């Protein structure tokens with residue numbers, strides 16, 4: 001299967017690298033971007049690269065759209081003829097399947113990905129446009145599943161997904177930064193503190209995903225009465241960290257809704 005990607009920025013490049021990591025042959029990917037410098041490392045990996053977006057569409061069985069939401073309309077106008085009747089998979093936040101269908105003439109699947117695509121650990125959701133077929137869904141689902149986990153949702157939930165997992169890596173990086181800094185202030189070498197923090201986040205997530213215990217149950221298991229963890233958790237509760245995280249996700253989802261069309 002040949003895959004086209006329009007836009008070699010953060011998300012397009014992460015997707016391309018994740019696909020290669022999952023076993024897609026680099027030469028089966030054509031990625032386009034006006035900026036040659038962004039394409040160069042991908043070309044060196046063996047991908048086909050182009051300055052002209054039409055190449056990404058014409059050389060592929062399906063095309064991912066990984067440009068910023070505000071340039072989607074302009075990009076589609078230039079490749080409309082090539083896209084007509086093909087499968088278009090948009091990663092653009094807030095751009096509806098109806099908007100994409102009307103401006104591309106393509107069968108559309110809309111995805112909210114995240115940057116962890118690069119390491120094959122993406123959390124994503126997708127919804128289908130009116131013209132997308134069950135075969136289209138199967139194909140997109142299998143591609144998304146090869147680089148992480150994915151769920152189908154109704155389109156009106158895509159803004160919630162954007163706030164939670166689309167923007168999610170950023171919240172975790174903030175937590176990791178704080179864990180690193182605290183470790184350093186307590187005397188640990190910075191590199192060790194950061195790796196301890198990152199592995200702890202990875203391990204905690206893995207336990208949840210692999211064994212069906214709830215976060216409440218796991219929290220209970222780490223918090224021995226009278227032990228050390230309860231002291232830390234008490235501080236987080238006093239500072240209302242749970243409320244702050246919920247508010248952050250809701251603010252990002254609200255912003256996604258404001259930007260939607």
Ligand SMILES: NC(=O)c1ccc[n+]([C@@H]2O[C@H](COP(=O)([O-])OP(=O)(O)OC[C@H]3O[C@@H](n4cnc5c(N)ncnc54)[C@H](OP(=O)(O)O)[C@@H]3O)[C@@H](O)[C@H]2O)c1
Nearest residue numbers: 007008009010011012033066067068069091092093113166
């Ligand atoms: N980054 C994330 O974590 C994330 C998560 C979920 C969804 N997304 C979605 O992914 C999309 C891309 O986001 P991003 O963060 O990757 O943005 P980005 O880093 O700015 O990447 C967009 C790329 O598209 C290029 N571009 C601009 N005009 C183009 C054109 N006419 N034809 C082809 N390429 C063109 C840009 O080049 P220039 O820089 O030269 O303009 C840039 O390299 C967005 O719609 C966003 O909503 C991103």
